[in-house]
């Protein structure tokens with residue numbers, strides 16, 4: 109048995125869903141991978157940490173998404189949170205075939221192909237405005253840069269009025285807290301904010317102005333094909349998944365570059381490696397650390413028998429540092445080859461915004477490289493937020509010279 113005590117930080121991290129400040133999860137992942145790549149926890153959920161087993165689950169139709177309300181069936185104490193969970197059940201992210209394909213198609217046009225071309229100048233324009241270009245200076249990077257770009261891009265996709273942009277960021281924080289502590293344990297203020305969010309999106313999809321402008325961003329199919337509750341829930345989902353994850357990528361990428369400063373210097377002389385650097389940042393500090401599936405029939409995985417209906421937690425952050433797949437996995441290496449990480453998931457639910465997120469990070473990194481000669485992070489300012497599903501920084505103060 110894995111020696112795990114309720115007072116252990118790792119136990120807290122897995123069970124309570126929050127990591128104590130400064131807790132380094134990667135050495136424990138390594139231990140788990142070596143001995144129990146598929147591990148049954150004392151509280152009943154299965155944890156999968158090897159790259160091979162994570163890919164196997166994601167590519168296998170015997171493991172399906174389990175939507176929040178369905179998962180917590182009957183256990184919601186508060187009526188409001190039960191209703192919110194039902195709204196979240198309509199998300200593309202939590203849907204299963206056959207509805208999944210229809211919803212995914214309705215979103216694809218807004219974030220793939222020609223939409224990326226349309227969004228490129230928006231991304232360049234925002235990066236030009238938010239990256240400081242004075243001779244030298246200092247800033248708190250998360251709030252002044254990393255949080256600004258994704259919200260601007262997502263607002264453009266959602267055809268969101270500019271004056272309401274800040275609301276996406278605030279709602280997105282509430283959703284994250286809901287997934288951290290469970291919707292039922294959210295504060296009254298957070299529940300009220302999420303109810304307001306749902307009302308806002310329901311009104312938005314019914315508004316003739318939004319219906320007209322959304323045709324330009326390719327979201328009109330969503331409003332035309334689905335009822336207003338499903339369309340509104342999915343817009344809220346897009347605001348969350350398109351924003352929060354990318355903020356974390358941008359912050360962690362800069363931190364990794366400061367910790368492996370030779371990589372920053374290498375990128376200065378080899379800008380063609382910028383995309384590699386972004387891919388490596390996704391692998392090295394995966395913004396989405398864990399996702400879940402449910403076994404729809406009894407199934408064997410890495411020698412373990414998983415009964416039907418049990419919950420499987422896929423540790424993407426562990427898989428992306430699996431030494432059996434990535435040589436020297438803890439090193440941030442912008443020249444790494446064959447870097448097929450699972451930070452965007454794989455299979456049916458593979459991230460729809462993968463190319464968009466990479467484009468945002470690439471454009472930001474190129475702008476930083478053009479404007480800053482050197483930079484350093486103030487170590488005392490580094491603060492990771494304590495959520496164990498999404499990994500990202502709350503704070504990162506940097507000083508630069510141009």
Ligand code: HEM
Pocket residue numbers: 200201202212215219262265346349350351353354357394395396399400450451452453454456457458459460461462464465
């Ligand atoms: C660094 C940034 C991002 C990361 C790490 C990330 C990660 C992920 C992961 C791991 C999944 C799969 C979840 C699962 O299988 O359960 C996913 C799904 C999804 N992502 Fe992203 N994502 C990012 C950015 C974005 C952006 C910018 C958008 C759109 C604006 C987006 C839209 C979506 C959508 C719509 C899905 C659901 C796809 C489906 O269920 O078929 N993501 N993302």
